[in-house]
Amino acid sequence: MARIVMKFGGTSVADLDRIRNVASRVKREVDAGHEVAVVVSAMSGVTNQLVKWCTELSPLHDAREYDTVVATGEQVTTGLLAIALQTLGVDARSWQGWQVPIRTDGAHGKARVEEIEGERLVERMGQGQVPVIAGFQGIGPRERITTLGRGGSDLSAVAVAAAVRADRCDIYTDVDGIYTTDPRIVPRARKLAAVAYEEMLELASVGAKVLQTRSVELAMKQKVRVQVLSSFEDKPGSLVVDEDEIVEQPLVTGVAYSRDEAKVTLRQVPDKPGIAATVFGPLADANVNVDMIVQNLGSDGTTDMTFTVGKADLPRAREVLEKARGAIGFADVLADPEVTKISIVGIGMRSHAGVAATMFKTLAEKGINIQVISTSEIKTSVLVGAEYTELAVRALHTAYGLDAPA
């Protein structure tokens, strides 16, 4: 017997047939003797309609009223799923954020969960009842409805799982797990049986959009074991767990890529102390996030500084730099949006040397020029020309032995 939180997203509850399908899945876990709580999103499309109404009435609408309106989407799903479960003979009842309660701060539209009182839920689960909990919503300090922001239902599920001390939080979605890389690029990508929290964070932030970063962070902090699996197929998914749980740790778990960055180079910057602050201070003030940074010392007492910013931030970054040209004293600014960041991720890299060397050698053999390199404890990233994306990802996937048997 295990205690499980099952979370179903908008596409999984898009219509009555899919809600019935979800009910059957839940019943199966109940029949297997598990204690189950369910967290649901709004039926897909509903939230968009509600948001549109608010925005059409006023682009600068009161966030508290916005929350009141959009939280209804999840409320509808909880009631319908409870009815569908009862129809199958499963004892179930709906819970809104204010009923549990799921206490959040007062940041309407992007609230943070502060506390969930799990005891009543645990009690009901112990009696064989399935709590069907509205994801995405909570109740703020002034007893008003709050929402956690887009994708917040994953966060709700992980937080509920922590509150009821669940053995596992199953996130049902439209992909069937976490892959070693993007299967659209590498058909022989393999589904991972297990990924460590920290690996998932690196994979998510570089492009694998399966689980929200905030949810993974919360799961890691609260030690919630998460499983990502398909709501449409009946196959085991991928576990996101503490690294101690992962018995066979490969050196590299996955290859990720991101086309969302642009490269900026400042030419002939005077090489003097404090120059980095002069460059990156104004960018930070303008909310431009800088990722990879490299500096090449020239022979003439100047240096070339290269770094990446989000593609969407590029115009703002150029504007900020041009304004600061006098203070920085660079000769020229070059921008190149035609780049891709490619990363290898794996907690095995911590304890093994030479992992990155394989990456550089592999790319060199394919004639791919590395423009910038950055590393962290469990990740090595390189910036390459955008046209090499697929070639580089495939070569690295093979080099690290990640290809599925043919």
Added chain:
Amino acid sequence: MARIVMKFGGTSVADLDRIRNVASRVKREVDAGHEVAVVVSAMSGVTNQLVKWCTELSPLHDAREYDTVVATGEQVTTGLLAIALQTLGVDARSWQGWQVPIRTDGAHGKARVEEIEGERLVERMGQGQVPVIAGFQGIGPRERITTLGRGGSDLSAVAVAAAVRADRCDIYTDVDGIYTTDPRIVPRARKLAAVAYEEMLELASVGAKVLQTRSVELAMKQKVRVQVLSSFEDKPGSLVVDEDEIVEQPLVTGVAYSRDEAKVTLRQVPDKPGIAATVFGPLADANVNVDMIVQNLGSDGTTDMTFTVGKADLPRAREVLEKARGAIGFADVLADPEVTKISIVGIGMRSHAGVAATMFKTLAEKGINIQVISTSEIKTSVLVGAEYTELAVRALHTAYGLDAPA
């Protein structure tokens, strides 16, 4: 300065344009210096969709989950109207049933309002804020969402008006007031400036579907002055108030009709003590509501009993009577659904004799046979053949001087 509760039904808030229109109306009252609270229904069509989903999942759905689902319709409207009001510079906030709170009993799907805590609303109104309150919903004894049943938003509005001690409860609807009779039958029907609660009860129960009977009863009990008016036109409506407020009291206020009844005659019932109980007991047990009753003594020691039942109940009534034939001992049962009940209503009838005589004389002059008569303190009803409906209503409307000037 007055304190006003304004209630808008589903057609008045059917889309964003209409919600903006409602916001303008509310602003006008605020600008006139009044303290205003608003009660809203769901956008028209929304409740039907939500009900349909529940019913499709299970015809015998859990009423608590049904309430959770359908109450979202009103919640959406409160948030949207609050935003629309704020856009016009009017301070406003939404209130759900559980936030006010509007406490009800636990009869999900048809709950009764037990208590509304009005003080917080009064305080906000005093500060110039407009509370936008979800109609139709409340919170039950076990902290679950309840609904008051169809048309419950009128009831919410009257109950809120009582709780905040409002000077008036304005019910905005798609008719512009209460008429002396159905204007589709009598083009010269007049809009009434004022109607007494008890008259409204009689008019509502015999066919004028403007205000729910339960709402009028509550308004009468709590002495809430109600105004019925159009949300689309800018004209004064009709007041429903205590009879003491009505200065010029006509003998007859209105002529109502109902095509919803059927006539049943039991022929040759033995004329003995207790026979009425033998007939009407089994009907009551079967939940068949009997309205008008008349008994004609025959010369042979038997009697013919004639009464009316709801048209929808007719098959059940016949079945019950046939089963009880032995006990009652009648010779024959005749049923006639082709009848209409026509009523004249007016509190002036209490203190004036001869009002009903005018009715009988008028109908006789038109050659209309009266099949059954029933009277109450402020109402006289007759049953006539359905084909005489329009003729009878028009003749009575003229006879009691109700026609508008040509």
